[in-house]
Amino acid sequence: MHLLAEPKLPALRLGLLRYAAVAAVVLLATGFWQLQVVRSDHYAQLAERNRIRTLPIMAPRGVIFDRHGRVLVDHYPSFSVLLVREHVQEIQDSLPVIARGLSLDPTWLEQHLEKFADAAPYQPIVLKEEASLADIAFVEAHRTDLPELELMLVYRRRYPPVGLGAHLFGYVGEATKDEIERLGVPSGTIVGKMGLERHYDQILGGQDGERRVIVDSRGKEVSKLDQKKPVPGQPVRLTIDYDLQVAAEHALEGRQGALVALDPRTGDILAFVSRPAFDPNLFALRISPEDWQALTEDPAKPLLNRVIQAQLAPGSVFKVIVAAAALEEGLFRDGSFRVYCPGWANHYGRVFRCWRPEGHGTVELHRAVVESCDVFFYQVGRWLGIERIARYAKLFGLGTRTGLELPGEKAGLVPTPEWKLRAMKEGWIESETISVAIGQGPVLVTPLQLAWAVGGIASGGLFAQPRLLLDPPEPTAHRRVPLKAETVDAITQALWGVVNEEGTGKLARLPEIDVAGKTGTAQLVGYDTLERVGRETARRFRDNAWFIALAPHRNPEIVVAVLLEHGEHGAAAAPLAREVIRAYYEKKPPAPKTEVAQASAAGAPRGD
Amino acid sequence: MVERVRYREMDWFLLGVVLLLCLLGLVEIYSTTQNHPRFASMVWRQLAWIGIGLAAMLVMARIDYHSLLEQAPWIYVATLGTLVAVFFVGTEIFGARRWIVIGGLTFQVSELAKWSIIIVLAKYLSDVRGEALSGKDLAKVAVLAGLPAVLIAAQPDLGTALTLVPVAATTVFLAGLRWKHALALLVAALLLLPAGWFVLRPYQRDRLVSFVQPGRNPQGTGYQTLQSKIAVGSGGFWGKGLGEGSQNQLGFIPVRHAEFIFAAYAEEQGFAGILLALGLYLMLLLRLLHNVESAPDRSGALLVAGVFGLLGFHLLVNVGMVIGYMPVTGIPLPLMSYGGSATISMFLMLGLVMSVRLRRYVNL
Numbered sequence: 023m024h025l026l027a028e029p030k031l032p033a034l035r036l037g038l039l040r041y042a043a044v045a046a047v048v049l050l051a052t053g054f055w056q057l058q059v060v061r062s063d064h065y066a067q068l069a070e071r072n073r074i075r076t077l078p079i080m081a082p083r084g085v086i087f088d089r090h091g092r093v094l095v096d097h098y099p100s101f102s103v104l105l106v107r108e109h110v111q112e113i114q115d116s117l118p119v120i121a122r123g124l125s126l127d128p129t130w131l132e133q134h135l136e137k138f139a140d141a142a143p144y145q146p147i148v149l150k151e152e153a154s155l156a157d158i159a160f161v162e163a164h165r166t167d168l169p170e171l172e173l174m175l176v177y178r179r180r181y182p183p184v185g186l187g188a189h190l191f192g193y194v195g196e197a198t199k200d201e202i203e204r205l206g207v208p209s210g211t212i213v214g215k216m217g218l219e220r221h222y223d224q225i226l227g228g229q230d231g232e233r234r235v236i237v238d239s240r241g242k243e244v245s246k247l248d249q250k251k252p253v254p255g256q257p258v259r260l261t262i263d264y265d266l267q268v269a270a271e272h273a274l275e276g277r278q279g280a281l282v283a284l285d286p287r288t289g290d291i292l293a294f295v296s297r298p299a300f301d302p303n304l305f306a307l308r309i310s311p312e313d314w315q316a317l318t319e320d321p322a323k324p325l326l327n328r329v330i331q332a333q334l335a336p337g338s339v340f341k342v343i344v345a346a347a348a349l350e351e352g353l354f355r356d357g358s359f360r361v362y363c364p365g366w367a368n369h370y371g372r373v374f375r376c377w378r379p380e381g382h383g384t385v386e387l388h389r390a391v392v393e394s395c396d397v398f399f400y401q402v403g404r405w406l407g408i409e410r411i412a413r414y415a416k417l418f419g420l421g422t423r424t425g426l427e428l429p430g431e432k433a434g435l436v437p438t439p440e441w442k443l444r445a446m447k448e449g450w451i452e453s454e455t456i457s458v459a460i461g462q463g464p465v466l467v468t469p470l471q472l473a474w475a476v477g478g479i480a481s482g483g484l485f486a487q488p489r490l491l492l493d494p495p496e497p498t499a500h501r502r503v504p505l506k507a508e509t510v511d512a513i514t515q516a517l518w519g520v521v522n523e524e525g526t527g528k529l530a531r532l533p534e535i536d537v538a539g540k541t542g543t544a545q546l547v548g549y550d551t552l553e554r555v556g557r558e559t560a561r562r563f564r565d566n567a568w569f570i571a572l573a574p575h576r577n578p579e580i581v582v583a584v585l586l587e588h589g590e591h592g593a594a595a596a597p598l599a600r601e602v603i604r605a606y607y608e609k610k611p612p613a614p615k616t617e618v619a620q621a622s623a624a625g626a627p628r629g630d
Numbered sequence: 631m632v633e634r635v636r637y638r639e640m641d642w643f644l645l646g647v648v649l650l651l652c653l654l655g656l657v658e659i660y661s662t663t664q665n666h667p668r669f670a671s672m673v674w675r676q677l678a679w680i681g682i683g684l685a686a687m688l689v690m691a692r693i694d695y696h697s698l699l700e701q702a703p704w705i706y707v708a709t710l711g712t713l714v715a716v717f718f719v720g721t722e723i724f725g726a727r728r729w730i731v732i733g734g735l736t737f738q739v740s741e742l743a744k745w746s747i748i749i750v751l752a753k754y755l756s757d758v759r760g761e762a763l764s765g766k767d768l769a770k771v772a773v774l775a776g777l778p779a780v781l782i783a784a785q786p787d788l789g790t791a792l793t794l795v796p797v798a799a800t801t802v803f804l805a806g807l808r809w810k811h812a813l814a815l816l817v818a819a820l821l822l823l824p825a826g827w828f829v830l831r832p833y834q835r836d837r838l839v840s841f842v843q844p845g846r847n848p849q850g851t852g853y854q855t856l857q858s859k860i861a862v863g864s865g866g867f868w869g870k871g872l873g874e875g876s877q878n879q880l881g882f883i884p885v886r887h888a889e890f891i892f893a894a895y896a897e898e899q900g901f902a903g904i905l906l907a908l909g910l911y912l913m914l915l916l917r918l919l920h921n922v923e924s925a926p927d928r929s930g931a932l933l934v935a936g937v938f939g940l941l942g943f944h945l946l947v948n949v950g951m952v953i954g955y956m957p958v959t960g961i962p963l964p965l966m967s968y969g970g971s972a973t974i975s976m977f978l979m980l981g982l983v984m985s986v987r988l989r990r991y992v993n994l
Contacts, residue, residue: 031804031805031922031923031928031931031932031935032804032806033923035803035804036804036919036922036923039800039803039804039919039935039938040916040919042942043912043915043916043919043938043942044912044916046942046945046946047908047911047912047915047945049955050908050945050946050949050950050953050955051904051905051908053950053953053954053955054862054896054901054904054908054953055901056953057859057862057863057896057953058862058863058865058866058867058896058900058901058904059866059867059901061863062863062864062865062866062867064863065859065860065862065863065864066863066864066866068860068863068864069860069861069863069864069876069877069882070876072857072860072876072877072880072882073876073877073880073882236876236880237880238880238881238882239857239880239881239882240881244880
């Protein structure tokens, strides 16, 4: 060989390679230093999140009972199929299998998943609710090859059928972004959206738990880690009486309006109906866009809770308030106040008609209430003036929320000159006082307010805070308005007359039962306009009918307010109230003697 | 030229470092496969490969490398033939034809190509007389290394094809590459890089894209790099302990017994274990350079230099991939990754080194 002839390998280049080897290894070691020492905590966290899958355990919501412990709203267990994407690399491949296995529409499934494309991968996606036995079997059978599927036990709310108490109970649904922030709940939590479900969400909702399991890279559960037990929601007992609720629902069947029954001694709401209603069970599953659209675009507004959200003119029922005000102010002190009603009257240069064109003749307070003479109350209203009318109306709870435990209650409106100046930038016109005196014009009330106001006056000025929970978390406050005994006497006698004499409310009469009441007919358009467009006009121009019933007439145990939208005349609402009162007395314990004794002790004359 | 070989003269230090690395690999293969009945025999099979490799190394050490160099043209032709044959008789696994089945054993033929190209380049470059290489020499080297590289890339196995580049680069560099040529080659490579994009297959492009933007597709190719980095990072300084790494045991690390074994090792042995392993690899590399220096002649030195280039490249690309410095490729970690062909091929190359080593005092 030619060793000597061979050029030697250059030592310089060998040295360079040496440095290159050292540099390469140092570079790699630096990379490990970065990952394992500098950012170790970050990656340790990621590794934990990798191996631990957190699955929510839903807390069942509290059962809602009626005042006698009968179940109104409960829940039933069902399974939801979830998709956990966290560890799934190629979901697309298994989609057809999943769609077939769960009998889902493949195109729907793809669109559904696309909606969650930007969501955090650890957030499970609900693929199917109310999984059938076949669906559950499918998921269980594919634990190994489709570990991304999970079953979750959920509790579905079960509401009474045909929308019974729908506006009272409300409904539940998945928390929106706003609610997640406001209530501080994790996404996917079921929260109350309306009615009691919303107001008492904290009590009914409970606390969801969670289960943590160790999963492998395919998402397959390897072992259990720990679990936080869910805290079930608390049951609540309502003041509602199921029998009365059913009677009230039947009474309003097929109508548009509201009915509320309350016990003025305690403020207990005994029945609560708003019609038309919706079926809250539709919301228990995801409500379909079509159903939602139908509900929101229905001109009859089925989502409106008319008991606390319908703000309408009270019509002649308002005469009770005006009469009480005049009594307190001493207008009828000497018993000589009379008004001659020829069927119309002239006030401030305007003609105001009485509802009875031929007139009532000469009337005093009792007959004026019984026959609901408008002309009499024009005079009383003129004497009182708007300021005094407003003061008493507010004293009896109108114009402010009653504070019932339901979201969205409306306050109504008690008009005053000061209000008109503020709201309409106009001065008060004297003739408006005349309209207000018979409950027309800008005065607005809700059915609940009207029941409370009349019930409070008949109870001698005791205004018990309306309530829905039989055992409220904090004792309810009662308000006492000092009323003269003569005022209460005169009013309750007159209301008894409305039903039991030849009054406007005789359709509410019940044999053996002491029922009192007052009709109201709130015009939607003035009498003159009505004559112009003709009596047989479109339904939406027809008057709203009111009836407030009390039993017994003095210190009543039950007050029922009925609103019939487009019911023509208050007399039409009276039989509805009668049915609820009948139901109330039908189930009272058969101890008539004690009852009479109590009633007499309270100084109440019997209606027979 | 049958001589008395004194095994006493073998590079025992080098062998010791190699066996230590094999041991680290075996322990980690045991850890990654212990809970999987299907893979349970892997640690024993790897031990067998190491045994066969050691035997092959001793045989290779006995053979005077000069006689191998004389056979270089035939070795080259045979290698090209095998690489062509694999297209016709090769077994397709995962969409690539890289394996030939002989007696129930699958053998990756491109591993053999590495070994032969080292011999062929050492032979060609040692025959070049003169201090520096001419442009013509460089072109010939490019063709010699390029032909098998193209054939391997067509299997497709771009990673292994690219391993021939550092072999050529190291040997050419030591054999007298002109600096201006080096500069020109570097510039040409940079210019050709964008063109290379069009040669890549979709999955290869995917890997490159997710290497440049790992967040783009965290569930796809970037997933492997991310999971590897999570494994490494969560190991911390002291590691989670053998068999305790969640990323490893729960299967988050991809091919954790082979290409990504260093991620599993880093998770369970921590930065301390990494320093040990990287230290051993550095000693191995420096020891190889020492053998380049002490080689009896130019051809022997170039043989060892080829092995150095190959091993260094494997180390850089594989470990770089584990910590996200390099795109995901199928290049295994020498001596630690599970795999028969790669292990035996590595020992065959070490056999070349030993053969050179044993003859350093031979006076001819």
